[in-house]
Amino acid sequence: MAKLAIDGGAPVRTKLFPAWPQFDKREEQALLGVLHSRNWGVHVGTQVTAFEKKFAEFQHARFGIAVPNGTLGLEMALRAMGIQPGDEVITTPYTFIATSDVILLLGAKPVFVDIEWDSFNLDVTKIESAITPRTKAIMPVHLGGRPANLDVILDIARRHHLRVIEDACQAWGAEWRGQRVGAIGDAGAFSFQASKNITAGEGGIVVTNDEALAEFCWSFHTVGRTRTGAWYEHEIVGTNYRMPEWEGALLLVQLERYPEHIPVREANARYLAQLLSQIGGLDALPDDARVTQHARHLFIARYDAHQFGGHTRREFLDALRAEGVGASSPGYIPLYRTNAIRGAMQKMFGVTDLPNCPVTERAAAQAVWLFQYVLLGDRSDMESIAEAVSKIKRAWA
Numbered sequence: 001m002a003k004l005a006i007d008g009g010a011p012v013r014t015k016l017f018p019a020w021p022q023f024d025k026r027e028e029q030a031l032l033g034v035l036h037s038r039n040w041g042v043h044v045g046t047q048v049t050a051f052e053k054k055f056a057e058f059q060h061a062r063f064g065i066a067v068p069n070g071t072l073g074l075e076m077a078l079r080a081m082g083i084q085p086g087d088e089v090i091t092t093p094y095t096f097i098a099t100s101d102v103i104l105l106l107g108a109k110p111v112f113v114d115i116e117w118d119s120f121n122l123d124v125t126k127i128e129s130a131i132t133p134r135t136k137a138i139m140p141v142h143l144g145g146r147p148a149n150l151d152v153i154l155d156i157a158r159r160h161h162l163r164v165i166e167d168a169c170q171a172w173g174a175e176w177r178g179q180r181v182g183a184i185g186d187a188g189a190f191s192f193q194a195s196k197n198i199t200a201g202e203g204g205i206v207v208t209n210d211e212a213l214a215e216f217c218w219s220f221h222t223v224g225r226t227r228t229g230a231w232y233e234h235e236i237v238g239t240n241y242r243m244p245e246w247e248g249a250l251l252l253v254q255l256e257r258y259p260e261h262i263p264v265r266e267a268n269a270r271y272l273a274q275l276l277s278q279i280g281g282l283d284a285l286p287d288d289a290r291v292t293q294h295a296r297h298l299f300i301a302r303y304d305a306h307q308f309g310g311h312t313r314r315e316f317l318d319a320l321r322a323e324g325v326g327a328s329s330p331g332y333i334p335l336y337r338t339n340a341i342r343g344a345m346q347k348m349f350g351v352t353d354l355p356n357c358p359v360t361e362r363a364a365a366q367a368v369w370l371f372q373y374v375l376l377g378d379r380s381d382m383e384s385i386a387e388a389v390s391k392i393k394r395a396w397a
């Protein structure tokens with residue numbers, strides 16, 4: 001039997017996965033174009049405005065307002081919806097902390113609802129029982145680029161007069177039954193932070209089909225100005241959440257390149273899932289026919305320690321890294337277990353009990369993620385990942 005690399009054997013892979021982020025002359029020219037134009041701010045340049053239009057169109061949305069990052073986008077969209085201190089927002093605990101931070105930063109309370117085992121997205125059968133007279137919105141996350149069940153979420157929202165804000169920070173181009181996410185609910189926010197499938201290092205955008213929300217966001221993100229008003233006329237108390245022209249220029253090129261990446265990630269994700277299913281013990285989350293486009297930001301699988309001789313997930317990930325598959329992570333811990341969220345829930349709302357989220361606990365204990373750029377490799381890269389998993393299983397099982 002082949003000796004595991006972690007025990008001093010030869011690793012399955014020595015080749016690096018594709019570098020991220022990707023760029024070529026187009027990004028260089030775009031950045032130099034802004035430099036030489038001397039139009040470095042959105043109020044004098046054309047790049048951010050062009051990107052807002054193109055990205056909104058790409059997501060099947062009417063309006064897009066670019067901001068410095070996804071966190072501020074989510075926060076601004078919640079403000080636009082009138083979320084106030086003491087309001088409740090139903091959301092998932094299995095996500096990046098920004099999803100809950102923005103709710104708390106507005107003085108509102110995140111109400112955690114458990115997730116589904118097959119998607120790691122909000123379990124829509126558990127939303128209604130979490131609604132109280134203080135509930136104002138539902139914030140699903142399209143985790144890893146897989147849309148949450150928006151049919152049911154929208155239906156519940158309509159019946160209970162709630163807003164829906166989509167955390168689409170990982171879901172560029174993702175589609176739920178043919179419609180791109182972001183503006184299926186009232187509004188959504190995307191991130192262009194460095195690890196993301198479309199990136200300018202940082203960056204974000206809010207998309208919506210609701211003109212009133214769009215106008216609020218536009219005004220709020222540029223210190224309460226109006227589109228037609230004078231420079232020093234301010235109609236509301238706002239802030240400066242404007243995106244600089246450099247980022248707009250880079251993102252225009254990144255968005256142009258993105259359609260080339262979508263089918264590559266998709267084909268590799270499906271191929272890898274199939275190879276892993278033949279090994280057993282590290283199964284990818286199953287695909288869902290209603291997800292007509294998955295953004296494939298994370299390749300998420302579930303580790304079954306029993307099938308690996310009882311070795312822990314940490315041991316598995318260390319062994320996998322030694323075999324040359326380092327672009328992996330155990331993923332999130334449930335947000336309600338972080339000191340940040342626990343402390344805020346106690347201080348702001350006197351909440352000390354943890355919510356009952358058994359599936360989140362199981363997901364957080366068993367998840368194995370691979371990062372999106374791994375999926376930009378070729379079929380032999382997928383085969384070597386599967387070979388590494390198989391080699392570890394043979395050694396341990």
Ligand SMILES: Cc1ncc(COP(=O)(O)O)c(C=O)c1O
Pocket residue numbers: 069070071072095096098099141167169170190191192193202203204
């Ligand atoms: C699900 C989710 N929500 C929110 C964010 C926040 O985005 P940003 O890092 O651009 O502020 C991210 C990304 O980091 C994310 O993955």
